[in-house]
Amino acid sequence: MYLTHLECPRCGREHDAHRLTNLCDCGSPLLARYDLAAVAAAVTPERFGLRPADLWRYRELLPVADERHVTTLGEGWTPLWRAPAYGHEIGVADLIVKDEGLTPTGSFKARGAAVGVSRARELDVRRFAMPTNGNAGAAWATYAARAGMAATIVMPLDAPTICRRECVAAGADLLLVDGLISDAGRRVAELVAEADGAVFDAGTLREPYRLEGKKTMGYEIVEQLGWQVPDVIIYPTGGGVGLIGIHKALHELRELGWVSDRLPRLVAVQSTGCAPIVRAFAAGEERARPWADAHTVAFGITVPAPLGDELILTALRESGGTAVAVDDAEILTDLREFAAREGLLLCPEGAACLTAARHLRAGGWIRPDERVVVLNTGSGLKYPETVDVSAVPVG
Numbered sequence: 185m186y187l188t189h190l191e192c193p194r195c196g197r198e199h200d201a202h203r204l205t206n207l208c209d210c211g212s213p214l215l216a217r218y219d220l221a222a223v224a225a226a227v228t229p230e231r232f233g234l235r236p237a238d239l240w241r242y243r244e245l246l247p248v249a250d251e252r253h254v255t256t257l258g259e260g261w262t263p264l265w266r267a268p269a270y271g272h273e274i275g276v277a278d279l280i281v282k283d284e285g286l287t288p289t290g291s292f293k294a295r296g297a298a299v300g301v302s303r304a305r306e307l308d309v310r311r312f313a314m315p316t317n318g319n320a321g322a323a324w325a326t327y328a329a330r331a332g333m334a335a336t337i338v339m340p341l342d343a344p345t346i347c348r349r350e351c352v353a354a355g356a357d358l359l360l361v362d363g364l365i366s367d368a369g370r371r372v373a374e375l376v377a378e379a380d381g382a383v384f385d386a387g388t389l390r391e392p393y394r395l396e397g398k399k400t401m402g403y404e405i406v407e408q409l410g411w412q413v414p415d416v417i418i419y420p421t422g423g424g425v426g427l428i429g430i431h432k433a434l435h436e437l438r439e440l441g442w443v444s445d446r447l448p449r450l451v452a453v454q455s456t457g458c459a460p461i462v463r464a465f466a467a468g469e470e471r472a473r474p475w476a477d478a479h480t481v482a483f484g485i486t487v488p489a490p491l492g493d494e495l496i497l498t499a500l501r502e503s504g505g506t507a508v509a510v511d512d513a514e515i516l517t518d519l520r521e522f523a524a525r526e527g528l529l530l531c532p533e534g535a536a537c538l539t540a541a542r543h544l545r546a547g548g549w550i551r552p553d554e555r556v557v558v559l560n561t562g563s564g565l566k567y568p569e570t571v572d573v574s575a576v577p578v579g
């Protein structure tokens with residue numbers, strides 16, 4: 185294994201990676217660091233092409249030492265689909281969708297869960313608890329079952345009911361709260377405190393390794409484009425783990441010498457009903473203030489106070505990117521438009537990225553010849569109510 189330590193991006197303090205750790209003493213999430221010079225000496229990019237089509241192909245850049253701890257359902261290596269018809273309509277000829285809807289548990293959360301649970305198993309975790317907007321809980325419950333680990337999942341009542349069912353099916357202890365993910369987070373903090381060390385807090389970015397699973401989306405985009413980077417990557421941002429992860433992956437690839445110096449501009453997409461990052465980005469702030477009365481059809485991005493706000497804002501600014509808020513009505517229109525033109529039913533979070541692409545192209549921020557990759561973070565099948573069938577005739 186090439187993992188060397190955990191590093192605090194805020195105060196620079198180094199932490200032992202072989203011990204279970206949550207946040208730095210300064211309150212910041214921690215980032216896993218590797219001996220990248222040794223990785224570069226051990227593998228070449230061409231080698232990955234000979235390996236199985238899942239995220240474990242990047243094992244030198246993942247935090248699991250013993251292969252027996254790898255907990256997998258074949259996650260990763262999702263396809264890149266060109267979307268010429270829809271792209272032509274919005275003026276982005278080279279539009280590409282990375283379809284995470286084909287991941288086990290129907291969302292890219294399975295990447296974070298596979299790596300997070302595998303590492304937790306390696307560090308001897310027996311039970312964990314986490315707050316979730318639905319998909320993360322479903323994924324972690326699923327991988328916990330596979331690893332023989334116990335899970336307590338706390339989810340808002342409004343989360344998609346399929347995620348509830350997935351948790352119950354996987355044998356997790358499920359708690360529902362009448363509130364938002366931030367309320368679920370408070371409940372988890374109480375549970376963890378009461379358990380006095382017997383329950384690990386696996387909440388978003390409190391646990392450093394789910395980021396490592398999600399970063400593989402960044403490696404895959406680059407490898408699937410023939411070790412070339414696109415001009416723009418558009419990502420639906422809730423907790424921001426995927427965005428921070430893709431940013432981290434791109435920097436690691438650059439340090440490894442496997443991509444050129446010019447990196448893609450990263451775009452964070454939020455809903456006008458919950459846009460703390462967009463507001464902070466526009467105001468030039470380093471931290472995001474909590475968003476009041478959060479609500480959107482794109483449930484996976486309803487995160488009023490993301491713990492990784494600083495890291496998200498840094499990734500956007502460092503990459504020359506931006507942050508865009510889009511409204512629910514437009515999200516649903518683009519979802520249907522895309523399905524009719526390209527034959528893929530997106531999740532609303534993925535559709536929000538297409539709405540953002542349309543606006544950014546219309547405003548000139550995206551140029552007509554640029555290559556744009558959009559993340560469809562989950563399967564549209566998990567959100568059947570986004571398509572209204574009440575007017576379909578009987579007979």
Ligand SMILES: *Cc1c(COP(=O)(O)O)cnc(C)c1O
Pocket residue numbers: 291293319320420421422423424425426427484485531533534561562
């Ligand atoms: C969780 C989730 C998101 C947001 O992901 P983050 O990495 O936490 O920002 C986007 N889309 C879907 C479908 C999700 O489940």
Ligand SMILES: [Zn+2]
Pocket residue numbers: 192193194195196197208209210211212
């Ligand atoms: Zn710190």
